[in-house]
Amino acid sequence: MTPYEELLSKAEKLGIKIREHDFGADNECGYYCDNKILINSRITENQKHGVLAEEIGHHFKTLGDITDQTETLNIKQERIARRKGYEFLLQPIDLIYAYRCGCKDLYEISDFFSITIDKLTEIINDFKLQYGLGKKFDKYFIIFEPTLGFYEILNENYIY
Template sequence: MSYEELAREIEKEGVELIESKFNSENIKGLYVDNIITVNSNISTEKEKKCILAEEIGHYYTSYGNILDQSKLENRKQERKARGWAYEKLVGIVDLINAFKYGVKNRYELSEYLNVTEEFIEEAIKYYKEKYGLYYQIDNYVVYFEPLAILERRE
């Protein structure tokens, strides 16, 4: 899925997408009142896609002003939105499909899924926290540390 495809998907939900230069380098995206703003200073398509996915995650999972991350409830909402983004762009089935395609390492996985390597690392950490060391689906076992996918033969 590309940045443009994500943008079209969220616009069908009635959410406006704007790209704008932010005064702060720390803020890469914001979601407020059915408007997602992505920092136009982001240099790569991959990073813009990851930021957009997280902001879409806020649309689906968050409420209120959660900018103050010193509050537990705000951190929980931030985690939920990021989890939504990880599952959207680096789903378990996506990992298996990458394995079937012949992807051998995180760099290749980043290229295959068109996301940043940092996003891959965070997604794997998220899955490890959610499922433990591994996850079984159909005839596959996805190990999160180290990242490996095994196909079970019966």
Template sequence: MTEYEKLLDEINLLGIKVLEVDVCTKKDFGLYLDNIIIINSNMTDTQKYCVLAEELGHHFTISSDISDLAKTENIKKELKGRKIACEKLISPDAIINSILSGANNLYELSEDLGVTENFLLEAINHYKQKYGIYYVGKTHLLTFEPLNIINF
């Protein structure tokens, strides 16, 4: 069972219906509204996994339509859903472990962590905002600029 399928099962247990719809593009697309998540069926499973996690984040943070991103409040809610997705799919310790396992660049990290490179960059930026320029793990320090680990 893939990580995407596991997340689908988790979402189904919450009573949320997921619909995969052809939106005539391969771009990331997802929408949450009233216990229904709609995602683009043309995306890869990795893209679907990342988008689905973000839409699940919206399930916990919104109570109305936030599609009008001209409103500051909607932008804040959109970002909150993304932060929840980042924390659900990738932890700083997972990044440390991936680097320790031999991942040397963003592509290898994203492949090892099972997310898109774009999602990984968003997660790194999220953790940089949350922790500052570094994160102290159990055995290593993770620096965000440049992305690196230091043994201590």
């Protein structure tokens, strides 16, 4: 089962009905309302994976209609829902796992997690907002800025 299919299964277990629909364009988009998610059928599976995660985030975090993104409160709810959706795709510790599995750049990491490079970049930018330029996770230190980097901590006094 692909990661997208696994996430579809999780969503269905949460009582969410998912349907793919032709939105008339190739845009990465979806829509959540009342335990139902519509996903653009014209996009790739990796794009659908990212869109589905975001819409599940709306299931947990959004109240009401937030389609008017000129409203400050709606923008804030959108950001909160996206962050929740990112949790279904990737956690910082998952980046370490990808690194240990041999992924050397953002393209390999995005392929490893079956998401687009744009979605991975969004997630890493969100990690920067949450954790700053870098953060220690387990015996690794992840650098988020200026570029993604990993350092193994072999001794608490030294980072390699």
